[in-house]
Amino acid sequence: MESTILTIEDFSAYFGTNQVLNNVNLSVAQKKVTAIMGPSGCGKTTLIRCINRMHELVPAAQVSGRILLHDKNLYSMNPIIVRRKIGMVFQKPNPFPTMSIYDNVIAGYKLNGIRIGKREKDEIVEESLKRAALWGEVKDNLHRKGTFLSGGQQQRLCIARALAMHPEILLLDEPTSALDPKATAHIEELIAELKKQVTIIIVTHNIAQAARISDFTAFIYLGELVEYGTSEKMFTVPKDKRTEEYLTGKFG
Numbered sequence: 001m002e003s004t005i006l007t008i009e010d011f012s013a014y015f016g017t018n019q020v021l022n023n024v025n026l027s028v029a030q031k032k033v034t035a036i037m038g039p040s041g042c043g044k045t046t047l048i049r050c051i052n053r054m055h056e057l058v059p060a061a062q063v064s065g066r067i068l069l070h071d072k073n074l075y076s077m078n079p080i081i082v083r084r085k086i087g088m089v090f091q092k093p094n095p096f097p098t099m100s101i102y103d104n105v106i107a108g109y110k111l112n113g114i115r116i117g118k119r120e121k122d123e124i125v126e127e128s129l130k131r132a133a134l135w136g137e138v139k140d141n142l143h144r145k146g147t148f149l150s151g152g153q154q155q156r157l158c159i160a161r162a163l164a165m166h167p168e169i170l171l172l173d174e175p176t177s178a179l180d181p182k183a184t185a186h187i188e189e190l191i192a193e194l195k196k197q198v199t200i201i202i203v204t205h206n207i208a209q210a211a212r213i214s215d216f217t218a219f220i221y222l223g224e225l226v227e228y229g230t231s232e233k234m235f236t237v238p239k240d241k242r243t244e245e246y247l248t249g250k251f252g
Helices: 044-051 079-085 101-105 107-111 118-131 151-163 181-194 207-213 231-236 241-247
Strands: 004-015 018-029 033-037 061-069 086-089 169-173 199-203 216-221 224-230
Touching: 004 044, 004 199, 018 044, 018 199, 018 216, 033 044, 033 207, 044 061, 044 169, 044 199, 079 086, 086 151, 101 107, 101 118, 101 151, 107 151, 118 151, 151 169, 151 181, 181 199, 181 207, 207 231, 216 231, 216 241, 224 231, 224 241, 231 241
Parallel strands: 018 224, 033 199, 033 216, 086 169, 169 199
Antiparallel strands: 004 018, 004 061, 216 224
């Protein structure tokens, strides 16, 4: 087994009395793409929001169990540090509308009160935009608003913003569901490139996408982890009947 970066142990999540995740156990391999799939409302997004501790920002949200980054329990760390180590990109591209492309990329430093000089800022902006495969398209317009970009470019800008903090893990919550096929293909190529440097966990309801880009896949149904393994195996010989039914479109 590849080296594990993240271990989820006996993990459950609640909104008030409503249990959304039930006793999930999962090990995430380092510098691989792990897809989390399942029908709407099954707990996929809640799971990744628990991984970077955004779940607890919702009133009455609770969790039990442990999530370990390497061997450290994320829930005994400062959440601000957790969110630096574990970046997140949402379903809908959300560049900060009042900020330039340049300021969007380094927004994490400002928000965290980390002071860096102009030269270092320039380097971080260039490196992050290159890693997000956006530099060539925007380098002459860095001081224009991020919102003038196309949807696919905005999503890559959000990825650059997350990468600027040098996270160990990047969480992507259905990052292409609002994009056209061409922009989607761009992001998928980018994910394949990025996994050389960073561990990626992607939530997707797009079964074909999970099959194309992931090394491992977890299938969640009604808050339970039904099956988890290499994508190759899961998409060819799923062990659980519910996985097979989901993959063949019997429900979803």
